[in-house]
Amino acid sequence: MADAAPKAKEQKYIHMWGVKQNNLKNIEVEIPLGSFTVVCGPSGSGKSSLAFETLYAEGQRRYIESL
Template identity: 65%
Template sequence: MDKIEVRGARTHNLKNINLVIPRDKLIVVTGLSGSGKSSLAFDTLYAEGQRRYVESLSAYARQFLSLMEKPDVDHIEGLSPAISIEQKSTSHNPRSTVGTITEIHDYLRLLFARVGEPRCPDHDVPLAAQTVSQMVDNVLSQPEGKRLMLL
């Protein structure tokens, strides 16, 4: 599936609109104030993606989450589970980034730590956890005089 198809969206300011949005792309929604940008992005697409995700969880897990109301739309196809970034006023800290201001950095770090595969940046080989004895054996197996870096 390479697109998200919305048919008959009538949430808030939307007037029975139909649209096709490409998937796996950065999409920007622009328009005049009151034209339905937030109604489309948050109240329709995000609400339905979040609602479908929560519905897929076990009854036990659902009891801790609130189920979002189904948006007023005839059909949405190709929608994945969704996350939304809260809009906040910017921090005056010069070290702040989009990731830290929106707090999505914490979620991405967790996602990459659990799903990602660490690799050596120089040799592109997967890195694996080692016990202390494995590390000692590896160091002792190196030729005498070889330089090592301990972190």
């Protein structure tokens, strides 16, 4: 009996949609969990708004809710 092929690991994501923060205008983003992700773009394009004001704030909110 041949060994079964290993199952592909299901990738999990942080899903964000409808983000409206400073320069971000109703964007939709999927960021893979467990991966190193880089946010890049020109000055004023919303990189910091996405990374700090959206992702960080959501992480804090979920942590507080879990207590």
